[in-house]
Amino acid sequence: MKGSRLRRFGLIALVVAGLLLVAAIAFFAWPAKLEAVAPSPAQPTGRALVEKGRYLATAADCVACHSTPNGEPYAGGLAFKLPFGTIYSSNITPDRKNGIGAWSDAEFVRAVRHGVRSDGQQLYPAFPYTAYTHMSTDDVLAIRAYLNTLRPVNQAVAVNQLSFPFNQRYLMRAWKLLFMPRQPLQPDPNQSAEWNRGAYLVEGAGHCAECHTPRNLLFGLKSGQKFAGATTQGWKAYNLTSDPETGIGDWSVDEITRYLATGHTPGRGAAAGSMGEAVSLSLSRLTPQDLRAMAVYLKTIPPKPGTPGSKVNPNPPLMAASTPFAPARAEVGSDAVGLRIFEGACASCHGWDGSGTHSPYGELRGAQTVNDPEATNLVQVILHGSEIRTPQGGASMPSFGRAYNDAEIAAVANYVLRHFGGKAATVTPERVAKARREGE
Amino acid sequence: MTTILINGEAREVDVPPDMPLLWVLRDVVGLTGTKFGCGIAQCGACTVHVDGKPARSCVLPVSAVGNRAVTTVEAVGETEIGRRVQEAWLGVEVVQCGYCQSGQIMSAAALLGRNPAPDDAAIDAAMSGNICRCATYPRIRAAIKRAAGLPAETV
Numbered sequence: 001m002k003g004s005r006l007r008r009f010g011l012i013a014l015v016v017a018g019l020l021l022v023a024a025i026a027f028f029a030w031p032a033k034l035e036a037v038a039p040s041p042a043q044p045t046g047r048a049l050v051e052k053g054r055y056l057a058t059a060a061d062c063v064a065c066h067s068t069p070n071g072e073p074y075a076g077g078l079a080f081k082l083p084f085g086t087i088y089s090s091n092i093t094p095d096r097k098n099g100i101g102a103w104s105d106a107e108f109v110r111a112v113r114h115g116v117r118s119d120g121q122q123l124y125p126a127f128p129y130t131a132y133t134h135m136s137t138d139d140v141l142a143i144r145a146y147l148n149t150l151r152p153v154n155q156a157v158a159v160n161q162l163s164f165p166f167n168q169r170y171l172m173r174a175w176k177l178l179f180m181p182r183q184p185l186q187p188d189p190n191q192s193a194e195w196n197r198g199a200y201l202v203e204g205a206g207h208c209a210e211c212h213t214p215r216n217l218l219f220g221l222k223s224g225q226k227f228a229g230a231t232t233q234g235w236k237a238y239n240l241t242s243d244p245e246t247g248i249g250d251w252s253v254d255e256i257t258r259y260l261a262t263g264h265t266p267g268r269g270a271a272a273g274s275m276g277e278a279v280s281l282s283l284s285r286l287t288p289q290d291l292r293a294m295a296v297y298l299k300t301i302p303p304k305p306g307t308p309g310s311k312v313n314p315n316p317p318l319m320a321a322s323t324p325f326a327p328a329r330a331e332v333g334s335d336a337v338g339l340r341i342f343e344g345a346c347a348s349c350h351g352w353d354g355s356g357t358h359s360p361y362g363e364l365r366g367a368q369t370v371n372d373p374e375a376t377n378l379v380q381v382i383l384h385g386s387e388i389r390t391p392q393g394g395a396s397m398p399s400f401g402r403a404y405n406d407a408e409i410a411a412v413a414n415y416v417l418r419h420f421g422g423k424a425a426t427v428t429p430e431r432v433a434k435a436r437r438e439g440e
Numbered sequence: 441m442t443t444i445l446i447n448g449e450a451r452e453v454d455v456p457p458d459m460p461l462l463w464v465l466r467d468v469v470g471l472t473g474t475k476f477g478c479g480i481a482q483c484g485a486c487t488v489h490v491d492g493k494p495a496r497s498c499v500l501p502v503s504a505v506g507n508r509a510v511t512t513v514e515a516v517g518e519t520e521i522g523r524r525v526q527e528a529w530l531g532v533e534v535v536q537c538g539y540c541q542s543g544q545i546m547s548a549a550a551l552l553g554r555n556p557a558p559d560d561a562a563i564d565a566a567m568s569g570n571i572c573r574c575a576t577y578p579r580i581r582a583a584i585k586r587a588a589g590l591p592a593e594t595v
Contacts, residue, residue: 324493325554326565333561340568348496348569349481357493358481358500393503394458398480 028170032120037109043138053146056139059290060132060205061282062147065089075099075153080126081233082219085162087126095152108144109137113184115176122172124160125179125219131207134185134200179220198297201290206282211237211274228304234438235273236376238368239306240298246306248298256295261288263388264360267314269367270395272386273377284390309423312371316422319365322352331419338415341408345400346416354420361388361395364420371421375413379427379435382409406432444505446471447515457503461495462486464502465512473513473542477571484570487543488512494550496569513542521587522549528587536574544570548584557588 044052057063066089068077076091094101100108100118107118115129116122123129132140165171185203187196202208213221214230229239229246242249248256255265263271263279271279283291321328325347331339349358354370356362364370369377385399400409406429413432414425441452444461446469453468465471465488474497477485481496488497489511516522525548535541544567551558551566558566563581572580586592 323554325550326562332565343565343568344571345482345569347565348484348494349499352565358495359504393501396499398482 028173032110032114032116032122034106034110037106037137037141039141040138043141049142049145050149051146052139053142053144055286056135056205057143057146058282058285059201060135060143060207061278062092062143064277064281065126066092072153072155074147074150075155076157077155079158082126082162084166085160087124087160087162088158089126091153091155091157092147093150093153094148095154098154098156099152100147101152105141105144109140112140112143115172115180122169122176124169124172125175128207128210130180130221131204131210133181134204136184139205175218175220178218192296194293195296195300197290198293198295201286201294202297206294208240212240225304227301229306231376232274234376234435235380236307236372236374237275239304241301241304241306242299243303243305245311246308247303249303251299253292253295253299256298257288257292260284260286260291260294262390262392263394264363266360266363267366269363269365269369270361270386271388272369272381272397276386276388280387280389280394284392307372307374310368310372310374312366312368313422314366316418316420318419318422319352319354322354322419324351324353324355324357327352327419336411336415337408338411338413341404341412342415342419345403346412349397352419359395362397364416367420370416371423373417373423373426375417375427375431376435378413378416379409379432380439382413383432383436384439401436406430406436442502443507444502444510445507446510447512448509453502455502458501460498461488461500461502461505461510462497465497465510471512471514475539475542477540477543482569482571483540483543484547485540485543487546487570489516489546489550492550492553494547511546513545516546516549519549521552524587525549525552525583528583532579532583532586534576534579534583536576540570540572544572544580548580548587551584552588557590558584 043049063073065078066076067073071077074093076089078089080087080089091099093099096102103118110116111118111123112129113133113135115125115127160167185199209221209226211232212229213226214228216222227240230237239247241247244250251268255268259265259268259271260279260283262284263276318328318331321330327339349356349362350364351357354364356364369381372378381397383399383401385397387396388394409432410427410429413427417423418425441454442457443450443452444464446465451469453464455464455468462474462476465474466476474488475485476498477483479498481499484496486496486498487494489495490505491508517526525545529535529545547567547570551563555562560581563584567580
């Protein structure tokens with residue numbers, strides 16, 4: 001009796017295990033479905049379609065990731081260094097062999113919105129399809145039409161170097177089950193058309209959350225801290241929520257719009273790093289109406305706390321007691337290394353009062369970067385410099401990483417934090433050494 | 441066409457808006473007294489005055505000048521302070537190779553324009569962005585004091 005019951009239990013367990021195995025194989029290996037796509041009657045044609053696509057490709061900032069600094073635009077090859085290996089962006093020119101020239105429109109739409117390659121393999125979410133999934137079929141098809149007009153670049157990109165199990169693309173199906181939005185963004189009838197347009201751009205093409213939201217251990221976005229700010233490859237994307245202390249709660253819609261359009265708002269500082277790039281390549285080239293819509297939407301993001309102690313002090317005492325060309329009386333004659341370096345290398349453009357004597361982009365007063373006690377972006381911008389180029393003008397700052405050692409850069413960063421942000425100094429030479437490696 | 445006011449004269453120049461002022465001064469207008477040093481606002485050799493304030497012309501796009509008055513080393517001697525600085529420069533024999541000199545004089549004149557009697561610390565704070573490869577710093581300091589009418593220093 002006992003033996004047959006045990007045998008029956010074993011049989012059931014075997015069947016269940018077998019079913020689970022079949023289900024798992026089916027889940028991971030079932031061919032990805034390819035839905036037919038067609039433009040709506042509202043979709044323009046010819047030049048108007050290409051122009052629409054060019055604008056949307058700019059809004060989605062495709063070129064930023066699908067190009068290398070000195071390479072052919074859209075030919076891919078940019079490295080994404082992750083803790084478990086390196087991923088390279090793909091060539092999205094219409095080259096039939098190395099680009100996406102041989103892809104059908106349906107395959108392109110599936111890739112952008114669902115993260116599946118033309119051969120049915122899964123794409124890694126370094127490609128922000130979790131955001132692009134919110135884009136309409138018409139908009140994605142317009143981008144395709146624009147990409148089709150580019151010069152085909154016959155250039156293969158490097159092969160990804162990922163460790164096991166991250167090199168198993170099919171596992172992305174499980175990742176998507178956890179982190180892919182269930183359905184595209186639905187318009188909110190209780191909000192204005194402007195707000196809805198802003199939501200569509202911020203959540204979809206703009207993919208703002210990809211940098212401004214912290215990630216969990218599985219590299220999914222932490223939905224509970226959406227837009228609360230995060231650090232990627234050594235640079236911090238600041239808190240975009242309406243938190244009045246650490247977010248943009250006290251920014252007006254006009255101030256946000258201006259920042260997106262030019263990378264600078266008086267009394268708020270200038271964009272650098274990846275945000276400088278996003279402004280240069282994408283945001284500064286969008287229409288004022290779209291930028292305003294994004295600002296209107298951003299203003300409604302519920303507050304979440306960001307970096308503690310990073311509330312901007314718009315007029316700390318030492319800065320307030322300085323003029324553009326001379327430091328505060330209390331600082332004159334100091335032998336502190338940080339002040340000495342600032343005097344020789346920084347003061348001529350930024351001014352001792354942080355007013356930016358040469359360019360509005362040099363303004364330091366009111367900037368989040370000189371008020372973040374972790375000094376993440378401050379150290380990066382000193383090490384690597386900054387460049388911003390918009391149709392409305394721009395500026396560049398040289399890099400000082402090779403001019404000064406880690407202790408000197410820590411000293412000048414601490415001086416800047418105290419003088420322009422009224423913040424206690426926290427940067428150590430070890431932190432600078434780490435930042436050098438991360439920002440490379 | 442862009443119009444800029446250089447040394448009291450309105451000059452029409454046909455240049456891209458992001459061209460640095462230094463390029464316009466040297467290559468377009470032909471005022472070569474202002475020198476190119478580092479090109480990244482770190483050495484001070486290209487210093488000119490924009491509305492009387494020192495500016496590094498190598499990083500200042502011509503479009504950012506607007507209708508403000510640009511003064512270069514060619515014309516700074518026409519102001520009382522500039523004349524005194526240039527006389528003191530000769531009196532102290534500041535120059536060794538001379539490459540940084542026009543930038544030094546422009547920064548010194550701007551300093552005396554806002555602080556007629558600077559002490560050593562004020563001179564250091566104002567002049568630190570002007571580098572001299574020949575290390576004539578003690579003579580630069582002495583010349584600034586002489587121009588300010590302060591007690592002479594031996595160097």
